[in-house]
Amino acid sequence: MSAxxxxxxxxxxxSAIHDVTEAAFTGIEHSDGTEQDLVDKLRAAKALSLSLVAEADGEVIGHIAASEVLIGGGVQGWFGIGPVSVRPDKQQQGVGxxxxxxxxxxxxxxxxxxxxxxxxxGYYRRFGFEVVPGLVYPDAPAEFFMAVCLNAPAFPQGVVEYHSAFGG
Structure with missing residues (x-):
């Protein structure tokens, strides 16, 4: 792969982010096929706190989004990552x-x-993510909801609320 x-x-x-995200999640078992629309909704709401692309040869080949979350009704300064998308022909090459x-x-x-x-x-533990008892995202399997502390002294406790764009 080129650099x-x-x-x-x-x-x-x-447009390229939309297409890459759609392609990355097509046929994925736990996807509802709306990840690209979620990114568009977050952008329209000015709720994309972070939006990075991977570019090769002038083409967008990957994307990662982050938006602020609220924890336990009051803890701020935490962010939710997602979606993370890599064009299918560029996966397994270090882009993600x-x-x-x-x-x-x-x-x-x-x-x-x-x-x-x-x-x-299995993928996200390499970045320090872990399941945190007491940090909850309702209606999601607990073993797949993880967190990592960056500048906080400890993990907060409570229900995590994502931006309303995640709700539909």
Whole structure:
């Protein structure tokens, strides 16, 4: 694979991000097929706290989004990652790892308390994510809801609320 680099989303990337996200989740068992629409809704609501793309040869080949979450009705400064998308023909080549690493670095530098996500524990543990008892995302299998502390002294407790775009 040719080299790729990670950069902030630009307005010219919006269509490509939509297409990459749709392609990345097509046929995935736990996907409802609306991840690309979620990114569009978060962007329209100005709720994308972080939106990075992986670019190779002038083409967007991957994307990662983060938006602020509220924990236990009051804890702020935490973010939810998702979706993370890599074009199917570029998967298993380090693109997703690079996107996640860049997102973690940027959110840490910006003072984020931590990050939550819903995903495969086998994949996300490498970044320090873990299941945290008492940190809950309703209607999701507990073993797939994980968090990592960045600047917070400890994990908060309570129900995690994502932006309303996640609800439909």
């Amino acid at each position: 790729f680099h990670i950069r902030a989303e630009q307005s010219r990337d919006i 790892i690079a996107l996640m690493g860049s997102a973690l670095d940027q959110l840490r530098a910006e003072g984020a308390g931590g990050i939550v996500l819903l995903g495969d524990p």
